Amino acid sequence: MSRATERATEEVLAQLHGMVGEELIGALQSDCPRERMAAVDRALRFLKDNNITASLQAAPDLGRIRDSLPTAEELERLMKMTP
Numbered sequence: 001m002s003r004a005t006e007r008a009t010e011e012v013l014a015q016l017h018g019m020v021g022e023e024l025i026g027a028l029q030s031d032c033p034r035e036r037m038a039a040v041d042r043a044l045r046f047l048k049d050n051n052i053t054a055s056l057q058a059a060p061d062l063g064r065i066r067d068s069l070p071t072a073e074e075l076e077r078l079m080k081m082t083p
Contacts, residue, residue, distance in 0.1 A: 001044055011072065020046065033070045 008016075024046060027039030047053075056063045069076070 017050075028065060029068075033075060036069055037075065 024039055024043045027035055028043060030039065054062060056066075069074050
């Protein structure tokens with residue numbers, strides 16, 4: 001069987017999955033509000049694609065992430081300041 005037609009092992013897929021998750025966590029913790037907001041969309045898509053659901057009551061870290069994100073008003077103010 002050629003290398004191109006071989007399936008990735010569960011170990012490789014798990015490692016890739018973990019790396020993508022770590023990259024998203026880093027982006028969510030960025031100092032740049034725009035990067036954080038874009039990361040939220042990517043993270044939500046990543047979670048949805050992997051059938052991951054949670055509630056704020058069951059996952060307090062979600063609330064902390066939500067609280068660390070800028071509000072719509074803050075984003076508007078920042079966007080007006082940026083050339």
